[in-house]
Amino acid sequence: MKIWFDKTATHQSLPHQAADCPCPTSSRQLDRELAEDMQTGTFEQARSLYVRQYDQERWLVCHPIGAGKIIVLDQAAYGFLQQFQLPRTLLQMVQLAPDWPLKTIETAITVLLSAGILQNVCATTPPYSWIQDDCLTVWMHITNACNLRCSYCYLDKTSDHMADDTAHRSMDAVFRSARKHNIKAVELKYAGGEASLFMPRVMTIHDYAAQLAQDCGISLGATLLTNGVVLSQRAIEDLKARQIRVMISLDGLDAYHDSQRPFLNGHGSSRYVLRTIERLLANALLPHISITVSSRNLEGLPQLMAYVLARNMPFTISYYRQNECSAHLRDLRFAEERMITAMRSVFNVIEQQLPQRSLLGYLLDRTHVSLRSNRTC
Incomplete structure (x- = not known):
């Protein structure tokens, strides 16, 4: 008799998990x-x-x-x-x-x-009805500013950013709520815009949150969501010292990435992102790769997946969704059959290079199938 199952602890948080999916991030x-x-x-x-x-x-x-x-x-x-x-x-x-x-x-x-x-059947309590989230996830929108103009982005770019006093009051409220509801862990997502444009502010916010977490006896985790263009060596060292994870958007290699993630002047950003990824790996800071699929990069996905798997990086696959800012770009949309064909090619690459980690949280958009669900994601 053989039973195969995922033994990965469900309390291990995934960088993408709390951003779009309301499923619990932990269980007792x-x-x-x-x-x-x-x-x-x-x-x-x-x-x-x-x-x-x-x-x-x-x-x-x-x-x-x-x-x-x-x-x-x-x-x-x-x-x-x-x-x-x-x-x-x-x-x-x-x-x-x-x-x-x-x-x-x-x-x-x-x-x-x-x-x-x-x-x-003899249990007085249904086996999973009592499980509740013991991790509070908070999205910290550091700025509306960004150095890229991604085709599918839903955010209008401005110079607005989070003021220091707003950040401190937000952290006070987060940990006050966590203590009130007996939350055991807080997970912060530093995002934008492009949060890495304000790295000193991110570090200041995180240090303040770390002090509050220590005072409250609450564990703290954090992820920087970034396009990966401007992460300096100093920034990488600061992130590593604070154990802040990094999630980088990479939609393809070379032209496939550049076709939907250019700079404001229209030039491609892929070589800067790839440089940052290699720099992170050299510093033993394994990035999580966020891949957005549109009609523009379908053909380049197998090559991208081979690159990701060769470096043993965790990844997330998401699919383009039309929004107010991108509705006029018809070439981002894909026919269902064309998308299915492309994704089958991606899955073939994965099958040939199966990673050691579980893939249950990575292959389905906005879904984590290794966690219980009592509503759609």
Whole structure:
């Protein structure tokens, strides 16, 4: 019996995750409860399971409104799961499968419980109804200014920026709210415009937030969302010293990137972005790559994905959405079939260079399928 599942801890925050998706970014460990359930519980399949046969030997199973995790079962494990169409205790399963060691049965039940595939019908509390977010994510809009004029951007560029007193009062409010609601972690997203144009201000804000976090006993994480054009060596060292993650937009190599992310004067920005990425890697600061797909860069996506995977960088794929600022640019829009064909080529590249990390949070736009969902993203 074999069960494949993602063992990545769900409390590990992804840079893109809280920006567009309302799903929880953390969950509490259920190990103690599962151990207690094992001896006294009666187990059955959760309702609303999604089950799909992948090939002749494997099945995909998910409980999207439970734990939200996807697991893969071989034939023996699928047969084991089918036994729970009726309520079963551990003792009954031992009697039904006398050739399997007790440890194997206990482990299988534990895995299925933790994935939300099984539920304990004797439990007084639904297994995931009590889980709530314990991380507060805050988008800090540092400025409207930007040195690029990306074709699909939804923001009108101005010189407006966040004043120091506004930033301090915002941080005060964030941690006041976190303490009030017993939040254990705060995640900051420094964005714009182009936040890196105001790096001293970003550092000042972050240092103030770090002090508040220490005073409140709350953990702090942060990500700089940047186009990657102007990150100096000093800025990189400051980011690394403060453990601020970096998310860089890269839509292709060379002309494919330049076609939708030019400077104000129309010149391409790709060589500056690629230089920054290599500089970050040289400083042991692994950037997260944000890829926006439009009709302009479809053909260049396989080459871009090979570049990203060769450097073992995490990535996010998003798809162009028309907005008020880009509605007049018809060449950004793509026909569905053309987009599907291009993405199949991308997935072929990924299949040939599978990274060690889970891809469940990266392949679907504005979605994290390794987390529970009780509403659309």
